[in-house]
Amino acid sequence: MINNQKYDVIIVGGSYAGLSAALALGRAIRKVLVIDSGRPCNQQTPHSHNFLTRDGHTPAEISALGKSEVMKYPTIEFLADHVNAVSGENNDFEVFTAMGQILKTRKLIFSTGVKDLMPEIPGFADCWGISVIHCPYCHGYEYKDQITGVLANGDTAFEMALMIYNWTKQLFVFTNGKSELTDEQIQKLSARNISIIEKSFQTLIHTEGYLSSIRFTDGSSHFLNALYARPPFEQHCEVPKEIGCEINAAGYIQIDDLQKTSIPGVFAAGDNTSRFRSVSAAVAAGGKAGAFINHELVAEDQD
Template identity: 40%
Template sequence: MIYDCAIVGGGAAGLSAALVLGRARRSVALLDNSQPRNAVTRESHGFLTRDGVTPSEFRHIAYAEVLSYPSVEHHAARVTDIRKLEAGFRIVMDNGVTIQARKLLMASGLREVLPSIPGIAEFYGKSLFNCPYCDGWELRDQPLILLAEQPRVYHAAKLLYHWSPDLVVCTNGSNVLTDEEKQVLTSRNIQVTDEKVAAFHGTKGKLEQVEFADGSRIERTGGFIAPQLLPQTDFRESLGYEMTEADGISTDATGKSTVPGLYAAGEAASGASMNLILAAAAGSMAAMSINVELMEEEFSS
């Protein structure tokens, strides 16, 4: 069979799109190998009626709802190749299965590359996080560290200050803060250091100390880091879609890309970290746009 739409990725964006299309009686192939970026996170926040839900529970509930619609099928596999056809797309998976679909939604999200610092993986998702909106409340008023090697560290520091003024900002050896920005931060009693972090110390995922390359240590109970974010899947060469400056798939407001029939939603389109509710909204919008495009094609044939 030829599906109305294939969705690559089973996060909030992909699942929301599958739900909308399933309810629209569209045949959907949901392609997801269950490797979400937020798998290390203990709780997800900011999603109404599900605040504090674990990522695994969120996916379990969402899959149960989505797959209750008979036209939605889940393929638990990794996509290895996608080709544009004259009318639609051919998708190859690592289990040897090949399918075709009239429309394609890329919702595979991003993967994180953490700074190369001993001990960081032990604390990431437990006392070190990426998004203040997701985990800032739980770390409020604690002694925190913000570690970022990108220019957005200045914005992140100002943002995080509202959750806890007891803040140390570390650029890990990168010269990304101007003298004026450092002055603004230090005027708020925010400590700023360019010293490289040598290691994180603590027990059972709970951060206790940050050790720097010069041998000095500071006591911190948590913090935020800015990992490098890369596309979970990259088919720009085979599909020819345009990219944004943030390395996301370029789309219009409805999720439509520069390639006919190809849509993108969530982090795959933004190229940046996105919380659940925004990703879900983007997936729903893209699905509605896909359904309208299918409808118009059916009425014009």
């Protein structure tokens, strides 16, 4: 089904970065389509923090409010769909969706986020974003002074433990197997009474995502309120990679200071481009992408 109208910008992904980009472009009176499949990575996180005016609100509440504000601008449209492919070049892209739509646009923004890859530990995925957490700035205050673990090894475990020690002194490092920490690192952690536990995980015991303990493969257990972890991830949408956007060594879409990818006319913003995963960072990146796309459109229209 071919849609004959041509958009100035199609935004793939309608969460915080995508909505923020749409807001900037709507206020620039650009014809914009936001395509979103409704699968945010933080969908089971109970509260979002560290974002001015909305601290403690649910991610869904913030998204819904953002969408309601963006929808006030008449040049912005929304489509509930999934983008399967993109072809073409700068100022002449075609976007193909799962529902059979073929849409034309001058520019593209991918604000598609990332997908966390859960370890094969029963209970981990159920607790992810609730009491198994990735960011002390987003969730640390709610677990301050509580019994907390770091699930990591080597340098990552050492760096995370030193950071999280500021939020709680009841801190343990779980290496889930043989420790890879150096003698010097172990000494520095021990000086702060941070214990290193090398036992292998069997399961996480929880109630509706809230941890109570870890059970180890030797049958023992350890009481715990919160567990920090950094599981691996993959891009939620493979289309940027498929059209040639450079992916850096860390697995993020490579962008420049203007949110441009390596493909002319294609921009990216949000968790798919940055280690700093927060609502505030995504909103800032989206607004920046929208503004610089508008500047690029203005410049091209003068040629």
